[in-house]
Amino acid sequence: MITGPSGVGKGTLVALLLERHPQIWLSVSATTRQPRAGEIDGQHYFFLERPAFERQVAEGGFLEWAEFAGHLYGTPRPAVEAHLAEGRPVLLEIELEGARQVRRSFPSGRQLFLAPPGFEELERRIRGRGADSEEAIARRLERARVELAAAGEFDAVVVNGELETALGELEGQMGLA
Numbered sequence: 001m002i003t004g005p006s007g008v009g010k011g012t013l014v015a016l017l018l019e020r021h022p023q024i025w026l027s028v029s030a031t032t033r034q035p036r037a038g039e040i041d042g043q044h045y046f047f048l049e050r051p052a053f054e055r056q057v058a059e060g061g062f063l064e065w066a067e068f069a070g071h072l073y074g075t076p077r078p079a080v081e082a083h084l085a086e087g088r089p090v091l092l093e094i095e096l097e098g099a100r101q102v103r104r105s106f107p108s109g110r111q112l113f114l115a116p117p118g119f120e121e122l123e124r125r126i127r128g129r130g131a132d133s134e135e136a137i138a139r140r141l142e143r144a145r146v147e148l149a150a151a152g153e154f155d156a157v158v159v160n161g162e163l164e165t166a167l168g169e170l171e172g173q174m175g176l177a
């Protein structure tokens with residue numbers, strides 16, 4: 001499991017990890033937020049309306065779920081269980097509240113926290129993405145402070161400064177190096 005504030009570069013690092021280690025299966029989450037430009041339903045996320053998401057919650061269809069910056073996000077349970085049953089390494093890329101739920105249901109799962117080299121750099125990256133409104137940016141920055149304060153709960157913290165270095169450290173922490 002990889003957690004870290006919005007804009008820290010989780011997406012980029014996870015994409016590189018999957019390229020280098022195709023045995024890893026990345027869970028595709030469900031969300032109620034709108035797709036960003038280029039995001040494909042069923043590939044980046046399963047984009048759901050809130051009532052459909054809530055129905056899935058009520059049916060126990062999520063391994064974990066949480067509200068983040070005004071939208072709901074959840075990990076569909078059946079696909080994770082099927083891949084674990086096959087013996088595939090499963091990777092979740094989720095925010096703090098979900099990470100805490102998974103910690104309770106899968107205490108043996110390895111939980112890594114990805115941190116930015118500094119808060120100013122994080123803000124620069126979130127703004128640089130150009131994908132979010134000023135209000136959404138403010139909510140993400142506020143949430144980032146909460147997440148950074150919880151880094152100590154994780155099995156290891158990897159700082160995403162230089163990309164290759166961070167990737168190597170992640171691989172080491174995941175037992176892939």
Ligand code: 5GP
Binds near residue numbers: 005
């Ligand atoms: P974004 O909207 O930028 O794609 O994601 C916002 C946050 O939601 C990120 O921190 C991301 O890791 C988290 N997230 C994505 N999918 C899930 C999920 O299934 N469950 C939880 N708890 N968080 C998720």
